[in-house]
Amino acid sequence: MIPFHVPYRAARELEYIQELIASSSQKSGNGIFYSRCQQFVQTAFQFENTIFTNSCTDALELAALLLDIKPGDEVILPSYTFVSTANAFLLRGAKLIFCDSQVNNPNIDISLIPSLISEKTKAVVVVHYGGRSCDMELLMELSNQNGFIVVEDAAQCIGAKYSNDLTSTFIGTRAHLSAFSFHDTKNLHCGEGGLLIINDEQFVNRAEIIKDKGTNRGQFNRGEIDKYTWVDIGSSYLPGEYNMAVLLAQLQEWEIITSARQEFWNLYNGIFGSLNDYLPPQSAGNGHNYYLTFKSANQRDDFANRMKQKGIQTAFHYQPLHASIMAKSLGIQPQLLNADKFGNGLLRFPLYPHLSENEVHYIAESAFDCLHRLNS
Numbered sequence: 001m002i003p004f005h006v007p008y009r010a011a012r013e014l015e016y017i018q019e020l021i022a023s024s025s026q027k028s029g030n031g032i033f034y035s036r037c038q039q040f041v042q043t044a045f046q047f048e049n050t051i052f053t054n055s056c057t058d059a060l061e062l063a064a065l066l067l068d069i070k071p072g073d074e075v076i077l078p079s080y081t082f083v084s085t086a087n088a089f090l091l092r093g094a095k096l097i098f099c100d101s102q103v104n105n106p107n108i109d110i111s112l113i114p115s116l117i118s119e120k121t122k123a124v125v126v127v128h129y130g131g132r133s134c135d136m137e138l139l140m141e142l143s144n145q146n147g148f149i150v151v152e153d154a155a156q157c158i159g160a161k162y163s164n165d166l167t168s169t170f171i172g173t174r175a176h177l178s179a180f181s182f183h184d185t186k187n188l189h190c191g192e193g194g195l196l197i198i199n200d201e202q203f204v205n206r207a208e209i210i211k212d213k214g215t216n217r218g219q220f221n222r223g224e225i226d227k228y229t230w231v232d233i234g235s236s237y238l239p240g241e242y243n244m245a246v247l248l249a250q251l252q253e254w255e256i257i258t259s260a261r262q263e264f265w266n267l268y269n270g271i272f273g274s275l276n277d278y279l280p281p282q283s284a285g286n287g288h289n290y291y292l293t294f295k296s297a298n299q300r301d302d303f304a305n306r307m308k309q310k311g312i313q314t315a316f317h318y319q320p321l322h323a324s325i326m327a328k329s330l331g332i333q334p335q336l337l338n339a340d341k342f343g344n345g346l347l348r349f350p351l352y353p354h355l356s357e358n359e360v361h362y363i364a365e366s367a368f369d370c371l372h373r374l375n376s
């Protein structure tokens, strides 16, 4: 069976873990590997103010704490996303306002946002599905006009840029706050891991305090104060050094990983591009995923079963949040037909550096055969 996903294995993971075990340096968070990861993402992606966390879920929860979300504040977010995008803000008491996807793209339809804004709107959260960016220029313009904070759920976006223009900046540099995932399903991983990037100065100091469990320990560590104490709310989002050691090894290979994924993405798209009305151009994406969108869940599941019989595992993706049991219990069930379409129809193909070119060709040939049988 060709699995849907195989987590990437970077060459220096073991070496760094051994280095950490052998050294006398701390194994808890904020150690040498944490600093090296911070330096790496600053140099490679121009991420200036960074807080590594144990997951993207953590990073989003930290963002919600920073925004000081209070019961009654409204947060606009896509329905076609993972539950963490919603939970992070719901946990603080926010009222969730689900927004539809675009007709031909799972990303949030930014043209609908003005109709959802009210005087209670505190934040808009966007997801760049599969590492392909939303129109951030338009969104930041809306933010400037209306005064809401923009949070990017960039869980799948490490190494991706904002637009087709390769001189564009990396995703993670334009929103007020950006959250990334290093879960083992992502391009780079350390099992479970995450990152919050703070691009708005007003949040920088408090982010460190919340990350340090509500204490001013960061200032103490830098010798700015002679003892540290409890100064604010906070939590335990800090990853240990073992995870950071593995992440550093992965980060150091980000270009190899990204270009291998982009090559397979281009191979798939060379074959399926003309059939694929619902996949936006790769732009300066990171080859995170490749999918087809079927007319119905039945047709998709039939196709997936046929692929399985040929030894190929495929995977559908998010179940739109507006149609979930939780949304029903919260009394928020708008009609969002495009999100439904991607929830029912989208199916992802295997795409990771450990695939061989022959396997990609076999997957593509098999997919053509299965598509033909579906239609006949």
Ligand SMILES: Cc1ncc(COP(=O)(O)O)c(C=O)c1O
Residues within 6 Å of the ligand: 054, 055, 056, 057, 058, 081, 082, 084, 085, 127, 153, 155, 156, 180, 181, 182, 183, 193, 194
């Ligand atoms: C859009 C999105 N946000 C958040 C997450 C949660 O990431 P993590 O598992 O690192 O918490 C995921 C997980 O895949 C995701 O797809």
